[in-house]
Amino acid sequence: MTAKKVVLLACGSFNPPTNMHLRMFEVARDHLQKLGFEVLLGLVSPVHDGYGKKDLVSSTHRIAMLRLALQNTDWIKLSDWEVCQEGHSRTAVVLKYHQNLINSIINNKLNDNINEQDAPWFLNVLQDSCRNVQSIQVKLLCGADLLESFGTPGLWADEDIESIVGNHGLVVITRENANPQQFIYMSDVLTKYISNILIVNEWIKHDLSSTKIRRALRRQESIKYLTPDKVIDYITRHELFGWTNNKQS
Numbered sequence: 578m579t580a581k582k583v584v585l586l587a588c589g590s591f592n593p594p595t596n597m598h599l600r601m602f603e604v605a606r607d608h609l610q611k612l613g614f615e616v617l618l619g620l621v622s623p624v625h626d627g628y629g630k631k632d633l634v635s636s637t638h639r640i641a642m643l644r645l646a647l648q649n650t651d652w653i654k655l656s657d658w659e660v661c662q663e664g665h666s667r668t669a670v671v672l673k674y675h676q677n678l679i680n681s682i683i684n685n686k687l688n689d690n691i692n693e694q695d696a697p698w699f700l701n702v703l704q705d706s707c708r709n710v711q712s713i714q715v716k717l718l719c720g721a722d723l724l725e726s727f728g729t730p731g732l733w734a735d736e737d738i739e740s741i742v743g744n745h746g747l748v749v750i751t752r753e754n755a756n757p758q759q760f761i762y763m764s765d766v767l768t769k770y771i772s773n774i775l776i777v778n779e780w781i782k783h784d785l786s787s788t789k790i791r792r793a794l795r796r797q798e799s800i801k802y803l804t805p806d807k808v809i810d811y812i813t814r815h816e817l818f819g820w821t822n823n824k825q826s
């Protein structure tokens with residue numbers, strides 16, 4: 578039996594990227610491989626500046642930090658499509674864009690809207706895998722907190738949730754203080770598409786978040802081993818997140 582081919586796409590602020598953002602892809606790939614999927618590629622899609630989240634640094638900085646964070650992986654790539662749009666894109670739209678692009682590659686008919694210049698970051702990785710392939714599914718990779726944010730009133734459109742779980746599927750990494758199984762049980766739409774939702778237990782718990790890194794930096798505390806050293810160098814060089822190089826004694 579041939580393995581179902583999957584691309585994992587993670588959306589978020591990555592403000593800044595953490596080791597857990599990278600680890601999430603590894604944990605998901607291991608689990609999916611055991612279930613018989615072939616994970617061809619991981620994509621990181623940072624949110625547009627217009628998302629307007631508190632303390633969000635510019636996408637120029639977030640992209641630069643992600644590029645540094647991704648230097649030691651050969652299968653997780655940055656997609657800057659979302660940050661290059663005019664404003665914030667709903668996640669359902671981001672998934673659909675990448676799915677359409679991959680479908681075009683499979684069908685070998687990149688059209689005028691989607692040309693090779695727009696997608697150099699993963700065309701070369703995928704092109705070989707795409708030969709003789711019928712389909713590749715783009716799934717949303719997320720932490721359990723993002724899944725649970727589906728329940729925040731007014732945050733996600735109902736049709737978008739249905740499109741994300743129905744057309745793409747979710748790979749959810751467990752996270753402290755979240756109970757994805759119970760959350761799915763409480764939701765009719767998630768229960769309807771339960772076969773499209775894979776929950777991956779992260780047994781090696783890292784209660785790590787960008788918020789905690791930002792807090793440490795604000796307090797002039799070390800963030801070593803929480804994010805790659807090159808990201809730390811970038812943050813300190815640009816004095817991001819309240820870090821200052823001229824400390825008053």
Ligand SMILES: Nc1ncnc2c1ncn2[C@@H]1O[C@H](COP(=O)(O)OP(=O)(O)OP(=O)(O)O)[C@@H](O)[C@H]1O
Nearest residue numbers: 588589590591597719720723750752785786787788
């Ligand atoms: N420790 C973690 N365990 C599981 N998933 C995580 C973890 N940290 C981040 N993620 C997931 O990574 C994706 C992108 O996350 P995001 O940029 O919001 O990071 P974050 O650390 O949660 O950020 P912030 O603290 O600024 O809210 C989300 O799907 C989020 O759930």
Ligand SMILES: O=C(O)c1ccc[n+]([C@@H]2O[C@H](COP(=O)([O-])O)[C@@H](O)[C@H]2O)c1
Nearest residue numbers: 588589590624666667668669732733734
């Ligand atoms: O598509 C939506 O309606 C939607 C609603 C809320 C959040 N999101 C996405 O979820 C991600 C949340 O990131 P964060 O850092 O706010 O946890 C980010 O990529 C947002 O674009 C998307």
